[in-house]
Amino acid sequence: MRRVATAMRVAYGCEGTSTRQHNEPAGGQDVWHLHVHVFPRFADDALYQRHDDARWVTVDERRPFADKLRSALQLPTTFA
Template sequence: MRLTTHEPAGYECPFCSLQNGVFDDHNQASDVVAVTDRAYARVAPKWWPANAGGALVMPRRHVENLYEMKPADGHAVWDLTQQVARAMRLSYGCQGVSMRQHNEPAGDQDVWHLHVQVLPRYRDDRLYQQHLDARWAHVDERRPFADRLRSALPPPNSFV
């Protein structure tokens, strides 16, 4: 059953574009840290002040939100989310991780391709109080975090 879509007509999905080799300031090949048949993970381009290096895990197939997710894709996303969380904990030296996933505008979704955010957490980091202070990180800032996660995960496969 398809619920109402919020994806505008002619929407160019940044996550699908990244898989197809279309790059821009927020999407670079160097951001990708792991790829499976059904899911992929990348370092997020948007960071909160005390939580640099967050990651996004998403299905390879374009799906707008959780309501439309096929079970096999959901399992693949969840499995990769767990791997990324473990790799983040080991390679960043963070004290924990938080995960969140948003659906529809009222649920705070702002990219119309399902994704799970995996965020490094530190004692007293005030992540949820600093939502409005998030900023776009330059690819050169993202690269060392992607390298650390990539080295702690099994080798990624090509998108091709």
């Protein structure tokens, strides 16, 4: 988590990061597992007030961000 958060600051030029974890059915989990969400943060981004703006994005929309993060993490391009 720390490595990804640090790489996000490099890749996206964000001012900080936030992390979240959701567990068990009341937390929206159907299958028990541990995962952590790491969000890039910018001043006044209103991240937690923008739920109505959320939408699923296509792989093509995500790819530039994934490429930047992969580069900052120094992962091979074939990493899946």
